Amino acid sequence: DAKTTQPNSMESNEEEPVHLPCNHSTISGTDYIHWYRQLPSQGPEYVIHGLTSNVNNRMASLAIAEDRKSSTLILHRATLRDAAVYYCILRALQGAQKLVFGQGTRLTINP
């Protein structure tokens, strides 16, 4: 399984944008980039995913570098409810296509 590297923790202020980075230098051409987040005492929840192009949905935006070796999850206007552990995961096109979680980034939002 291809590996991702994320900062252990980040801090931001409420109502400001947050940029969560992820490095995946060993990504293969058919690996999808997925982001999940886990709020306290809950199971992980899907945030967004992409392959090559930047993606937007109601929760966030995903910016993917041209060489696909890194990506950034963007929360446009953070709220206290966005405080969670954010996981960047590569999901292979072939094989079992399972989610392999790393340590993730613990995001703290200050009021």
Next chain:
Amino acid sequence: EAGVAQSPRYKIIEKRQSVAFWCNPISGHATLYWYQQILGQGPKLLIQFQNNGVVDDSQLPKDRFSAERLKGVDSTLKIQPAKLEDSAVYLCASSLAGGPGNTIYFGEGSWLTVV
């Protein structure tokens, strides 16, 4: 739409006892996963089912853990006998299919404490 249901939410048992967790995936979801999450770590996949067949159980400690998915719907995960290091949250998840573009939906988890 109902989410992934798990029970029990919390369980405390003594070491060497047995425990079973139950999962009801989202209706129509063919793929079901069981993950183990130890405090402070990311979830680790234990087993993946496609309908009622096992796709991946490479990280399931088969000497004490077992899982089944009868009729391709509900699933149970059993631990017998439990060890102290099995204290964790057991997360069930499901998706329509196993493809990398499919969203995986997680339940709230079953919290196990082994004393």
